[in-house]
Amino acid sequence: MKKMILVGRSECGKTTLRQALKGKEIRYEKTQYINHYDVVIDTPGEYAENSSLARALALYSYESDIVALLISATEPYSLYPPCVTGVCNRPVIGIVTQIDAPDANIAQAVDWLALTGCEKIFEVSSYTGEGVWEILDYLKEEGDILPWDKKSDAEKPRNIVSTKMM
Template structure:
């Protein structure tokens, strides 16, 4: 799997998305420092919200294959300036979270991410699972086996997101 760094303001759904991508139970966890997981780098929202800390995001992005800019579908504004993606020397994707929220304006969030420079934008709900498989398919590399790619063996649980085939 390609390694992805999640960037976005506080409470936009970065940690919840990480949990959903791994098939974990969704529970609130305040991200207080940069967390490196197997295929996800989860960053605190304060890094994207504060000019001085934002520089660290550029450094951490060197450890990822993909930079994911997240925005909540209920946001009244976007943190991302127009054409910001060329700052990263990695491919940038956009992810709109909380698409199932009552006051969600998904198309507004998509347009903000496109204005920022994201050519590929995913719409996801970490709670319903909508759009999660599309993100996983995007991150998939040759040799990766996703749960829906495997033959179901009734004797073995399906708790592995990705394994390499030799």
């Protein structure tokens, strides 16, 4: 799987998305430092909100294959300036989180991420699982076997060996 760094404001859903991508139980965890997991780098929102800490995001992005800019569908403004993806030498995707919230404005969040220059935008709900599989499929590399790629023994083709002598 490609390694992805999650960048976004505090409480936009980065850690919750990480838990959903891993199939873990969703529970609140405050990210206080940069966490390396096998294919996800989870970052504190304060790093994206504070220009003096943002330098760390630039450095850690070099350890990833994909940069993911997250924005909640409930946010009243975008943290990201237009065309910001041009400063990154990695593919940048956008992820709209909390699409199941009652006050979600998904179209506005998608528009904000499109303005940044994201090459692909995903809409997800970490609680319902909507859109999570699409992200996993995007991160999949040749040779990776994802849970839905596994077939049950009944579905696998069987090699039939003839006992008949020729």
